[in-house]
Amino acid sequence: MRERHQEAIDYVQNLVAHNKLDHQLPILGEGLSGKVYGLEDYAIKVYKDDYSEKDDSYMLHHLQDHSAFPTLHHHEDKFMIVDRVQGNTLADSIKAGEKLSDQQFVQIEDIVTDLYDHGIIAQDLHLNNMMIDKDGKIKMIDVGRFFHTDYPELYQDILEDHLNLTQYHMGFFSSIKDKLKKKKYYGSSSHRRYRKHSSSDYRHHRHHSSSSSRRKRHYYGSSSSHHRRHHKRKSFFSS
Structure with a gap:
């Protein structure tokens, strides 16, 4: 299963790098932040280049123990891959x-x-x-x-x-x-x-707004060190 996920990640990375998503994958939906494409039983959300708010993958990471949200398999600056809801x-x-x-x-x-x-x-x-x-x-x-x-x-x-x-x-x-x-x-x-x-x-x-803002910036920090700290946090829904 892990190899299959990696194959999907490599394939999408190649399509994004060569701007070929629209030619290779069906569009499932489109919103203000970007487009969602279908790849077998995956859904790939690709962000628009000028869209600055890309916090949904970080929030989704913390919601993985809640059954109402799709499984997040991979995310990076330009896209994320989740389970495709049937x-x-x-x-x-x-x-x-x-x-x-x-x-x-x-x-x-x-x-x-x-x-x-x-x-x-x-x-x-x-x-x-x-x-x-x-x-x-x-x-x-x-x-x-x-x-x-x-x-x-x-x-x-x-x-x-x-x-x-x-x-x-x-x-x-x-x-x-x-x-x-x-x-x-x-x-x-x-x-x-x-x-x-x-x-x-x-x-x-x-x-408390100033301290709350600092916490929010830490939670949604964009640097790689912030990302590492983020992934070490426990899910909101973990026991």
């Missing part, structure tokens, strides 16, 4: 006339909650960034705008808005607000309790 995006499923289930939305809620409990804010939850695999499980395939924070409670309202919008686009038009209060967002002792943030939260956040 299935359709939620957007494609809706376009094909498929009716999405409430259980699929509950899966999304649970993923977002789990990330929140580990200080990760799941932004950019549009339907092209989520897939339904062959087993009916939700997979998050783009984490480019996810971020880690020491103050996740400050983003409670934003997450509720994202989930409400996702629910609406999935075809469920009732508000999620009451449902959240009944679920583990507010009621479970096994999860961190969401709470409304106050002005004191923001003052506390501003007071």
